[in-house]
Amino acid sequence: MKNIQLFVPTFDIDECLKEIRECLEKGWTGLGYKTIEFENQWKEYTGLPHAHYLNSNTIGLQLAVKIFKEENKWSDGDEIISTPLTFVSTNHAILYEGLKPVFADVDDSLCLDPDSVLHRITPKTRAVMYVGMGGNTGRLNDIADICRSKKLKFILDAAHMAGTRFNGKHIGYNADCTIFSYQAVKNLPSADSGMICFTDGELDKIVRMYSWLGINKDTYARTTGMNKGEYKWYYDVSYVGLKAHGNSVIASLCIAQLKHLDRDNARRREISALYDSRFQNNPSIRLIRMATGCESSRHLYQIAVDQILRDPLISYLNEKNIFPGVHYRTNTDYKMYSYAKGTCPKAEKYSTEIISLPLHMKLTDDEVNYVADQVIEYMSKNNTGA
Numbered sequence: 001m002k003n004i005q006l007f008v009p010t011f012d013i014d015e016c017l018k019e020i021r022e023c024l025e026k027g028w029t030g031l032g033y034k035t036i037e038f039e040n041q042w043k044e045y046t047g048l049p050h051a052h053y054l055n056s057n058t059i060g061l062q063l064a065v066k067i068f069k070e071e072n073k074w075s076d077g078d079e080i081i082s083t084p085l086t087f088v089s090t091n092h093a094i095l096y097e098g099l100k101p102v103f104a105d106v107d108d109s110l111c112l113d114p115d116s117v118l119h120r121i122t123p124k125t126r127a128v129m130y131v132g133m134g135g136n137t138g139r140l141n142d143i144a145d146i147c148r149s150k151k152l153k154f155i156l157d158a159a160h161m162a163g164t165r166f167n168g169k170h171i172g173y174n175a176d177c178t179i180f181s182y183q184a185v186k187n188l189p190s191a192d193s194g195m196i197c198f199t200d201g202e203l204d205k206i207v208r209m210y211s212w213l214g215i216n217k218d219t220y221a222r223t224t225g226m227n228k229g230e231y232k233w234y235y236d237v238s239y240v241g242l243k244a245h246g247n248s249v250i251a252s253l254c255i256a257q258l259k260h261l262d263r264d265n266a267r268r269r270e271i272s273a274l275y276d277s278r279f280q281n282n283p284s285i286r287l288i289r290m291a292t293g294c295e296s297s298r299h300l301y302q303i304a305v306d307q308i309l310r311d312p313l314i315s316y317l318n319e320k321n322i323f324p325g326v327h328y329r330t331n332t333d334y335k336m337y338s339y340a341k342g343t344c345p346k347a348e349k350y351s352t353e354i355i356s357l358p359l360h361m362k363l364t365d366d367e368v369n370y371v372a373d374q375v376i377e378y379m380s381k382n383n384t385g386a
């Protein structure tokens with residue numbers, strides 16, 4: 001029996017190599033060229049007005065917080081409301097910039113609960129950081145409304161959301177900044193890279209400088225009237241920026257992958273629907289609530305089971321050559337976020353109950369059914385009725 005892994009990225013190898021070959025032939029592997037080509041394709045695909053290609057989503061989250069902080073004169077210790085049920089990048093980005101993550105609880109979509117967010121707003125709250133878990137929008141639009149009415153910035157960690165649409169429209173349209181990930185096992189895998197999409201064009205200009213050490217190539221030419229090409233080294237440095245931009249070799253993979261993203265996501269939804277149909281009337285297996293109107297990228301397929309059985313179920317599946325995952329442990333279990341332990345009971349409970357089942361383009365329906373059979377069999381033998 002072959003192993004059934006959680007994630008297996010699939011590449012159109014010929015298409016990837018064709019794009020990379022163009023970089024090598026041109027002698028251009030760095031910033032520009034394919035990074036700009038992919039930025040333009042991403043804007044076209046998502047309908048978002050701006051897109052800047054970075055070497056990761058994590059650095060994009062940090063740049064979003066950094067630039068909002070500087071431009072809006074936030075102070076150290078100001079608060080950003082965030083979810084404890086996420087990859088640590090989401091919350092580390094807040095700490096990197098000297099702000100404080102204040103955790104709100106999740107609802108049954110595993111995304112932030114708008115009512116809990118409202119309760120966590122204080123005079124120091126500056127923004128909400130939202131994660132669309134597994135590609136699910138949850139109640140993203142309600143949170144966007146709260147941000148608008150309370151004058152908070154809305155930062156969307158869309159690491160799982162490449163290709164997620166809500167009522168037919170690609171997500172990101174109502175956030176102040178949306179950050180995507182093309183990390184090696186995401187639903188649009190490259191090797192490592194990400195995209196930051198500010199709604200405000202001025203902030204897009206700033207992040208382009210910030211992601212390349214703060215270098216401002218425009219000012220010298222503008223202030224002296226000299227030809228930029230002749231005096232390239234006379235650039236100004238406007239910020240103490242980071243080295244965070246993406247490169248043309250990795251952008252080549254993104255360009256090749258974007259061509260089949262919608263087809264891949266459709267297959268992901270088909271696999272998820274098959275799992276749903278197998279589990280839906282099983283009293284010991286809970287499905288995660290999918291928002292109405294959401295066409296999810298389905299980066300993840302998650303279920304929840306009695307917490308006593310969760311880890312033993314994973315061990316049992318491992319014996320059957322199935323290798324699921326858990327997304328995620330509540331961040332309040334980690335020492336830097338432990339100050340908030342107990343403040344988000346639902347997230348803490350889900351953290352002990354959820355399992356992500358194998359979901360990728362190489363899975364056959366037979367394999368999905370085999371995974372479902374094993375889960376159902378284990379639960380029927382061991383269910384305590386809880």
Ligand SMILES: *Cc1c(COP(=O)(O)O)cnc(C)c1O
Pocket residue numbers: 055056057058059086087089090131157159160180181182183192193194
């Ligand atoms: C993967 C992930 C990130 C980090 O993305 P990178 O591109 O690896 O930096 C951030 N947030 C969430 C929710 C993720 O799953």
